Amino acid sequence: MDTYINKIRELSLKLLKKKEVVKVIGFTKGTLPMATSPIAISLEQDVEKLIFNSTCGLNLANYIRNHKGKIAVIAKGCDSRNIITHIVENQIPREQLHIIGVPCKGMIDKTKVASLFDDDIIEFSEDNDTLLLKSSSKEERLNKQDYLRENCKLCMHKNPVIYDDLVGDLVDEQTLDTPYPDVEQIENMDADTKWQHFDKLTKNCIRCYACRNACPICYCPTCFVDESGPQWVGKGQDKTDVNTFHFLRAFHCAGRCTDCGACVEACPMDINVRDFTRKLNKDSFELFEWEAGLDLTKRPPLDAYSPNDPNDFIK
Amino acid sequence: MGNLLEHMGIERDRVHFSWISSAEATKFVDVVKEISEKVRALGPNKKLVKDYN
């Protein structure tokens, strides 16, 4: 990771010095151990603030809209796919971006790590595949591979799809015979069990909308949940309203979601919001042979008509 | 959309999509009959219903 950090700083410094970009969007240390947050830097002396490690689970494509001048952005595999989606959806022209690609080795599931401790983690560091954690009462050395996020375990595009620079050698990609085991598990339930599953899933949702705000494709100027004329969905904690929010948000992401996991990363209630979006990713893959954010020349399937579109659901 | 509703546990037979021209009265009747039969067989829906009380 240190070689990545050094390279990120070196490239960022060069870009800012030569005035090729006005800003670099990357990750910086958060206020807690195991936390990082997005940062935009424009001063050369601030490049030291940039870091990269296995806790950079948010998606930086979410922060590339509405800038003046050319910007640089650090991009893991999934970020790069959302950058492509942004370009395809006319949110930013390719020329306005300098993409610093990071061949990704996966991000960790912080909740799973934290569950090993009764008290607060006060120190986190990593050395290749080993995670080192410390609380006031104990220390743990963990194998990173055992603590990857669910989406990272299933990720088949760890390398950036589009980039101007790379901070390290490309990593090996995995191919999976069953890329959607979690979706299949739900598909095999009967209707009532499915309903119970989703009811339980969203039971603790406080509708803070952190999942939506962290999502790079949820960039509507006014989200349907915030609209008041008409009011599409009730704003309280009614469980039908909560489920309607999740159902519709997921549908707005159909064919555009890259399963970057930013929604789950952001959720303060540890809700696996991906249970909604993953079904649509699977459908996009099976019905349209489509994975989001791989091709600058194609629009998402629900955004384009093709005579070959499956239409056997219409009678 | 039907697929995601079904995934959440809303029975497939409750959601119907159809394209009927204003000149296709008989098709309209047939489709409505078919929908009513399928939905009646499932009984009242209790999922994703807002309780205003």
Ligand code: SF4
């Ligand atoms: S989804 Fe893939 S590219 Fe994104 S953080 Fe996980 S392993 Fe990296």
Ligand code: SF4
């Ligand atoms: S981040 Fe979690 S709690 Fe907040 S609205 Fe999303 S699912 Fe609900």
